[in-house]
Amino acid sequence: MCLSTRASRSPFQKQENEIRKIAFSPFPRPAPADMLSPMNRRHALRALAGAPFVLRAQPKRPPNVVLFLADDLGSADLGFRGAKDLRTPHIDRLAAEGVHFTQAYSNGPVCSPTRCALLTGQYQQRHGVDGVIYVGERTRGLSPDALLLPEVLKTRGYTSGLFGKWHLGYPKENFPTRQGFDEFIGHLAGNIDYFHHVDRQLNPDLWNREQLFKDPRYFTDLIAAEAASFVDRHRQRPFFLYVPFNAPHDPFQGPGDRPEKPFGEKRDRKTYASMIESMDTAVGRVMERIRAHNLDRDTAVFFLSDNGGVPAVASNAPFRGHKGSLWEGGIRTPLLARMPGAFPAGSAHSMPCAGMDLFATAAELAGASLPAGHRLDSVSLVPACRGGQAPPRESLFFHNQAPKQGPQRALLQNGWKYRREATGEDRLYHLAQDQSETRDLASTEPQRLQQLRATYEAWLRDVMPA
Template sequence: MRSWVILTAFLFLGATQLQAAPPNVLLIVVDDLGYGDLGCYGSKEIKTPHLDQLAKQGVRLTDAYAAAPVCSPTRAALLTGRYPQKTGFEWVINYTEKDRGLLVADSVLAKNMKAAGYSTALYGKWHLGYKPQFGPNAHGFDDFFGFPGADLDYFSHKDALGDPGLYHNTELINEEGYLTDLLTKRAEQFLDKNAGKPFFMEVAYNAPHWPFQRPDKPDLNGKATYGPAHGTRADYVKIVERLDEGIGRVLKKLEDLKLADNTLVLFLNDNGGERLSDNTPLFHGKYSLWEGGIRVPCMVRWPGVVPSGKDSSLPVIAMDLTATILKNATGKIPENLDGEDIIPWISGKQEAKPRTLFWRLPRPNSRFGQRAVRYGNWKYIFDRESELLFDLANDIGERKNLAYQHPEILKEIREKLIKWETSLPALPSSK
């Protein structure tokens, strides 16, 4: 009898330890996707069965936010776990800014995962610096396949200046194929190679960012379609559907290799949708701090830890994904991070604490910049000398300004914003 008790206790403890084992991590980041462009976020036009299934298998976050309304700052926030203003990333890296980049000393995500024994890889868009000292390998990614800039021709793999832009680690390479498919293929190969050890893989698809080149119409020249002014909604739909297919292939590979049960999967868009996107029911889009510019699709799946088929209106921001990954994979969150581990909250194990989230859209030496604050269900926005206040629980489209009806709330949020901005480095002067 005593032996049976000991065996039972051993099996129980073993199961508990297995459940508590640090997970593999798959972080999927997409680019310029509209809030309403997935079936699981209300789209009737675009078929996204694989992402819809991911939402059913985990938690769909309805109030998730990018750290900025443009690419580079949100990506910097993911790497550092901090507001992008704190590391000098108020705005994107432009094509000609070859000497600017995210400092290795500021990043924690891939570096800490690698130090904890994880194999690390990034496939896709980087947009945090062109030089090797700013590149993915320097920041802790063992393997990189993708491009360092803002965008890339899906077929010719040249950038907006006409220069070759596809890299494997630090070397330019030539590889034929539609870029979304090439990134998917690399992700599948990484999983095959690393199935027997802990891994952290970020798949940073450039889709559906322009150029709006659909996979069934090869354009090897690029001149006819490169740029934000080209393309149609029908082209955009095909790009998103191919993106969904690619994500489905990566998720299926996890299943085939029997890795899905111990893999934390996180999906995030880097900022609000652009010209061809559908941000319904939000107002405005990319380049603005209205909800359409910063509220984004986000999903979390971790079988046995995170419930399936659940929606959460918990306000979260990009840096929370950083903290969540590091806490559950390495056991600790580095000091001074602005993100929080959201797993206890979305799993129902802890009650979420009240939070205040901030954004700043700089216009140096100008009074016409934007500021925004999410405070509970309140949304404050300063836009061109105007202060506006919205109750997002009842006005997700930000149509009814309540600033004059709630001056006390306005004052409280304004004071929080001033305190936050005071803690940041000074805005650079315009040249």
Template sequence: MRLLIMQPHGWSRSSRLSRRSFAGGVAGTAAAAGLGAGAPAHAAPGEGAASTAETAAQTGERPFAAARGRHARRPNILFILGDDLGWADLSSYGSPHIRTPHLDRLARQGVRFTDAYSGSATCSPTRFSLYTGRFPGRTKGGLAEPIADKSVGLDPNHPTLASLLRGAGYATALIGKWHCGYLPDYSPTRSGWDEFFGNFGGALEYYSKLGLGGEYDLYEGDAEYKDLRYYTRVLTERASAYVRRDHGGRPWLLNLNFTTPHWPWTADGDTEESAEIVRRIKAGQKGALWHQDGGSVEKYTEMVQDLDRSVGAVLDALRASGQERDTLVFFASDNGGERFSYNWPLSGNKGSLQEGGIRVPTIVRWPARIDGGQVSHEPVFTPDWTATLLEIGGARPDRAHPLDGTSLAPYLLKGEKPAERELFWRVRGERALRRGDWKYYRGKGGADQLFHLAEDRREQADRAAAEPRLLAELRRAWERTDEELLPYA
């Protein structure tokens, strides 16, 4: 078996892992188990920050042992989402021009997932899949792609990651973008979070806090909160204060949902551009916030690097609080990248079920239980993290609302290889299912396609004609799951 080991200065060949690496987390047996069915035991050419230099390190296997006595306390959970961040927008994922030292350091200290996916291809359905641990199509609100009005939202009676962890003794907070419904019927504080500070809608202008409909959209709890500073700064300050706070000995869950690098394309200090967008919004210009006539690769780079610094500031606050070792930090994007994102070598972007629309950068760090410098090739998606965090946090799922995700706790902490399963996606006009290295895909053109992702991550070599039986089998598997879900109106 081979395992990629992240080094402080890029990727290089390494000697055998240390005893400690085998003893904790995704090292040793877990790393070996991290390969999907039929996956190569090393990274494909082109993957990672230094694609031509990447090599695999020869390892053996050891039983998971030392970690059992290393820690017993339930962790705090810091779950960070970027917004419309592409799979290769971090330098540790291959970006040739964006520098993300703080997130790269987080990856070196934990596990970098190469085959991790969002629960859907747009904002709110993925958030539904995270908060409920279920396919978006299980609930009416999850059918909106994304939510754009006050008619639907996350049912306050539906159990959530926050409500279940709160029932198990966690303090809970959501800071940043909610996008799972609007007041008066829907709110994080109605769905299990003790505290909420952020925006309800899918996007807002970074300074004025005006949303897609021209409404003011910054709230503390259910009341408007005035702060006209750059939004990413405001969220970073709030999150840093939360992790430094004394929670009375209770473990805590903080969902930190940045809007960066979602449009409009304004970085900290772009007050003139902000003022022009605000002028257009107030003049009634529909779509002004989409900023179709603005932005650039350079501006997008600036925004991603600002996101990286902001995450770094929150992690610094966590370290200063003395809780770093006992906090599980998760970082990912809510879906694939948008206009200026760097997704190579993936095809497609946000809104599509091609790899570029749903494969996202994903990093997990928990110093007390998971050793750093690990890379996992296990196919995973958003609902899995719900199940994982509930198990790690000692909370039981609600039997009336069974999870669609699989807990990765046995994989991360004991090295148990997950059973082969199917990852399912559905959006209007597209369908996709992954089993092992095979992906079944039907786009808006209506043709069924089959791709072997270990050999063809770009989804250019359609194997449908060569593998008709497998294609039919995966299509039936997709249709069986689809039959369980709510139909689109």
């Protein structure tokens, strides 16, 4: 993105001077070792968004970006992934009309870490979000100094809206509206009752920007309507629409299951399936508004889940494990990318990628710039989305720390996966030949195990320095 200053005196002289001290570079850019402080990055982007700079003429406005995020979705629990006991025609249509990344991962096996990586484009460990932010941790949240995707897109004129689950902090300084989102309707906690809209401690948790409000609608229907309305209101300018569903996270309540008391639920497969179908209807409702405004070919749409499903109701087949674990079943996710005319319909890519890669992908699609020195772990998937090959990623790292347990580790590299259990036991799998992780090769490949362990230790020192 090219910038030029106006010749006349500016009332924003202080902002202009700050920007002149920091060189901006087109996206993408190799990450240098020295990084700007988070506060400087944020100040620079705010100045860039508000200062009297002008963009050179662009051939067309940048594309809209829509990101649907399911919650605790089993990797096999969609029609196009083979589910026989539920229907997801709208998500299946995204798959048929777009690109399916068949080896995609969430950045963690639980909610908060995945969301942190997704919105920052960095491993969540860099921000101290290595596990769930629990409902009782009322003073904890993602640092306001973190640079989030909506802040980057704002420099290109985007309006950003979040409709759904935040789960990155409870204090006002951590609200989405303080971290780049222009609009927010949803909840802060890890889950809420779908009808009573309270969290596990029975705190009211339905927000419009920074104010609590009441609404009788089933939560999935509510955010579908609000997200569709966002498209209607902002169709004339580029927008970033982030729809992180609570579904199908517990409590297991279908749209017809209004309980008398909060968190009453039917913990069975049938109810879980009805929640997924409701989510699919919500996706269809938003997509209908995009088509109604002739924005179909000007909108990049992505769909994925924050982690694998829970064992009581979900299917993560053919993968081993479930939510909370670093087995493939805990971190593998469907990932779809759709943009008619730009992304080839019905295509597939087997390259390993992660949710955090959507940060770099969206920034490149928008033509956005990052502050010089800002380090991303994200890799843009735009070349792969367009039918080519994305830059190869040598490794993907995972780390999860649950309360009262040892840390879990995982590293993917060149078709191999190194895992350390919470008990401290090391394992090794050749995923290219054993995606279900049934043959532990740690004892027969000791040198490979040692090399991968050393690579992991070096990464851990980088993202979680002592």
